[in-house]
Amino acid sequence: MTKTKEEKRDAIIAACCIGAFYVLILILEAVVPATHILFSILKKSAVYSLAAVSMNLLNGFTGLFSLGQAGFMLLGAYTYAILNMPTELKLGTSVYKYYECAIHFDMGFLPSLLLAGVIAAVFAALIGIPVLRLKSDYLAIATLGFAEIIRAVFQWEALGPVTNGANILSGFTDLNHIYIPFTKIAIPPTFFVMLLSGICIAIVLLLINSSFGRAFKAIRDDEIAAEAMGINLFKHKEMSFIISSFFAGISGALLAMYQFTVKAATFKTAMTYEILLIVVIGGIGSISGSCIGSFLFIACNEWWLRFLDESSNNIAGLNIFRSGFRKVVFSLIIMVIVLFFRKGLMGDKELTAKNVRQFIAGKKSEKKAKGGEKA
Amino acid sequence: MSEALLRLENVTMQFGGVVAVDSLSLEVETGKIVALIGPNGAGKTTAFNCITGVYQPTNGLISFDDKLVVSGHPTGKMKRDYKGSNSEKYLDKEIIDPTPDEITRLGIARTFQNIRLWKSMSVFDNVLTAKHMRNRQNVFTATFRLDRAEEKRMRQETMELLEEQNLAQYKDDLAVSLPYGLQRRLEIARALATDPKLLLLDEPAAGMNPQETLELGEFIVEIQKKHNLTIFMIEHHMDLVMRFCDKIYVIDFGKLIAGGTPAEIKNNQRVIDAYLGVAEE
Structure with missing residues (x-):
């Protein structure tokens, strides 16, 4: 179908906005000192955006209530860490203190990242076969159980020569040491994470707007009708599950790069809930919602509300500012959001030039209507 | 006979x-x-x-x-x-x-006694999605838009079906926002999209x-x-x-x-x- 002029213009506007955003990040990284908290927030929210988008693909677009995200992120993080860690470090005693590492090779960060996704996807394919026959809550419980099992298995001593047991893995390429392959040109860390998760999110977006994405949505809206229209339920659910896990694996690897270390204990159920919270706040079925949600979540949690935890902020007599108070306020904010934005901040809409224009036009006509009343 | x-x-x-x-x-x-x-x-x-x-x-x-x-x-x-x-x-x-x-x-295509349209989709997308079954693209070519001819064919056929059912003017409306009689008609159009x-x-x-x-x-x-x-x-x-x-x-x-x-x-x-x-x- 030929695109109309307006659609073309909107696409150009969107491309310019995204380009400008990345340029802004590059400029910020060049100007603001790298230790500024803004960068750590941006990096973490980029990682979480990807995790949230991958969860949204399952929960929001295919209608599969899955809670296995942390498990797949763990798989990705470990795969990346183990594959990318230099061989001499593996054979030494600084990381593998109690075990002899069984893996005697390493690879660059790009193939490791890719394999992190692939391994997570392979596991998803295997688990999907029994689990995807379940529906709604039962599927959630089964995937949650899977994530916990994976975490326990990775801490298992017998697997120590590979996973280093319950100890941390470190020494792999982290965000501060990313170079353009075959050169010595360093890539700014925040820019790198944002670029990579941006590419992954763009792929998910393309998928959702393709014929297969429409089939996913059909399954979400009405399984019986989807089946009657020739959409193979199992095949499409499995596909969505595998793709979602692939990107969850990559986000896990990015998280490892961001954190410098990997430890199975990080990937607890609480992490899945954090991602679920981001998806719900941003809007189930909205990719841009997940991105905005993850930035707001991370920024509130780790930056904007920090002052609430510091007792030095207390004015004489009052003793409400203390460690943990942040969480109280944070929970209140979430409740307010859920009360006033029933379907999350974005609902199932996307942040596109067209929607923004309509939104502004809507506000204007509202104002006009109000002005008319006054007159 | x-x-x-x-x-x-x-x-x-x-x-x-x-x-x-x-x-x-x-x-x-x-x-x-x-x-x-x-x-x-x-x-x-x-x-x-x-x-x-x-x-x-x-x-x-x-x-x-x-x-x-x-x-x-x-x-x-x-x-x-x-x-x-x-x-x-x-x-x-x-x-x-x-x-x-x-x-x-x-x-063999069917319609349902209690209408089962895909609620969040537009009229156009409802019919287009039913075309998915006979889609020759795979996940990879569909995601990266490598087979534009196929996508174009599906969209064209969808538009033809909608025009034939006199639903073309509603193509961007949500399927559930149509009046009851038209929803039935859309269900038939959707079933026809599977080439039964x-x-x-x-x-x-x-x-x-x-x-x-x-x-x-x-x-x-x-x-x-x-x-x-x-x-x-x-x-x-x-x-x-x-x-x-x-x-x-x-x-x-x-x-x-x-x-x-x-x-x-x-x-x-x-x-x-x-x-x-x-x-x-």
């Missing part, structure tokens, strides 16, 4: 102790409009669900286009509890239990007034001719059935009680008894 496109042979569907469809045998001839009628709870929709693969019949065979597509016989506990007839007849046959999407792929040979309509005129029912009947005849279809429908509106159908099957309590042309059915005593009840002496 044209040959049968769909053939049901002794199809029995038993749920627990209830025999919903009992040894139903019928034929739907190619190019005809055939109706399945019967009082409420007679097992009409159950029969449809057996044909479309939603249920696996407890016993019996269904063939489509001279190919056996569904086959069942009582197994396990059902062997003991089976109440239908011909329990031994198909025991040596292999059980064929296709999923609904496999049936649709063969060329046989179209199963489950009470297409439910909730329509006489005028709308008449229009629907004419519309059904029109699409039947245009798309070279065979139509098998469940319907309660007798005027629609009598006027537009070539053949009528009547079932009551799961059993076939009559089959024939509208004129024959009109005067069949058993049909009249089933609908009006038998006077007690």
Whole structure:
């Protein structure tokens, strides 16, 4: 179908906005000192955006209530860490203190990242076969159980020569040491994470707007009708599950790069809930919602509300500012959001030039209507 | 005499102790409009669900286009509890239990008694999504837009279907925002998007007034001719059935009680008894 002029213009506007955003990040990284908290927030929210988008693909677009995200992120993080860690470090005693590492090779960060996704996807394919026959809550419980099992298995001593047991893995390429392959040109860390998760999110977006994405949505809206229209339920659910896990694996690897270390204990159920919270706040079925949600979540949690935890902020007599108070306020904010934005901040809409224009036009006509009343 | 496109042979569907469809045998001839009628709870929709693969019949065979597509016989506990007839007849046959999407792929499309459109999608996307089954793209080429010709073809065909159904002006509206009659029409358009040979309509005129029912009947005849279809429908509106159908099957309590042309059915005593009840002496 030929695109109309307006659609073309909107696409150009969107491309310019995204380009400008990345340029802004590059400029910020060049100007603001790298230790500024803004960068750590941006990096973490980029990682979480990807995790949230991958969860949204399952929960929001295919209608599969899955809670296995942390498990797949763990798989990705470990795969990346183990594959990318230099061989001499593996054979030494600084990381593998109690075990002899069984893996005697390493690879660059790009193939490791890719394999992190692939391994997570392979596991998803295997688990999907029994689990995807379940529906709604039962599927959630089964995937949650899977994530916990994976975490326990990775801490298992017998697997120590590979996973280093319950100890941390470190020494792999982290965000501060990313170079353009075959050169010595360093890539700014925040820019790198944002670029990579941006590419992954763009792929998910393309998928959702393709014929297969429409089939996913059909399954979400009405399984019986989807089946009657020739959409193979199992095949499409499995596909969505595998793709979602692939990107969850990559986000896990990015998280490892961001954190410098990997430890199975990080990937607890609480992490899945954090991602679920981001998806719900941003809007189930909205990719841009997940991105905005993850930035707001991370920024509130780790930056904007920090002052609430510091007792030095207390004015004489009052003793409400203390460690943990942040969480109280944070929970209140979430409740307010859920009360006033029933379907999350974005609902199932996307942040596109067209929607923004309509939104502004809507506000204007509202104002006009109000002005008319006054007159 | 044209040959049968769909053939049901002794199809029995038993749920627990209830025999919903009992040894139903019928034929739907190619190019005809055939109706399945019967009082409420007679097992009409159950029969449809057996044909479309939603249920696996407890016993019996269904063939489509001279190919056996569904086959069942009582197994396990059902062997003991089976109440239908011909329990031994198909025991040596292999059980064929296709999923609904496999049936649709063969060329049997359906609509639903209670409309089941995809709620969050536009009218256009509802039809376009039904085209997914015959899509030649794979996940990779679809995601990275490597097969634009195929996508263009699907969109063009969708637009043609919508224009033909007079739904083109609503193409960007949400499917559920359409008036009831148009939603029914959209469901038919969506079913047609799967390129069927046989179209199963489950009470297409439910909730329509006489005028709308008449229009629907004419519309059904029109699409039947245009798309070279065979139509098998469940319907309660007798005027629609009598006027537009070539053949009528009547079932009551799961059993076939009559089959024939509208004129024959009109005067069949058993049909009249089933609908009006038998006077007690």
